[in-house]
Amino acid sequence: MKAVITLLILGLLLIHGEVPCVLLISIYILLGEALKCWEKTYTRIKTWSFSRKDCGEGQDYCITLKSIPSYPVKYSFGCVTQEQCQEIQYFDPSIQCCRTDYCNY
Structure with a gap:
């Protein structure tokens, strides 16, 4: 669930062009999900x-x-x-x- 919400927020930022794609990917990887x-x-x-x-x-x-x-x-x-x-x-x-x-x- 955390990953879905994170992806939604990051997707919205990407659509508006406010954050570079590489930064978005690195943030998503760092957040990760629980084992x-x-x-x-x-x-x-x-x-x-x-x-x-x-x-x-x-x-x-x-x-x-x-x-x-x-x-x-x-x-x-x-x-x-x-x-x-x-x-x-x-x-x-x-x-x-x-x-x-x-x-x-």
Whole structure:
């Protein structure tokens, strides 16, 4: 939605010739949209919570996490910051973090 509004405003400026095209393109690229990740949790009682999620500000990684057998959550997917990803990977290097939309399935 943010991209549509941005494009509308930039398009109006371009029509009136007030802003060079290169500047418009660079502004659009800088604004960007939030990363999108799968958010899913699977528990021992075979309950799934599964949805698409737009990550919040600063959450620039999607994560896939498998827990140890004694922990009630077996699989978890969602959004994390770079620092959170590094902290979690410090304890378990098998945890995967990625930076493209819906890459954590």
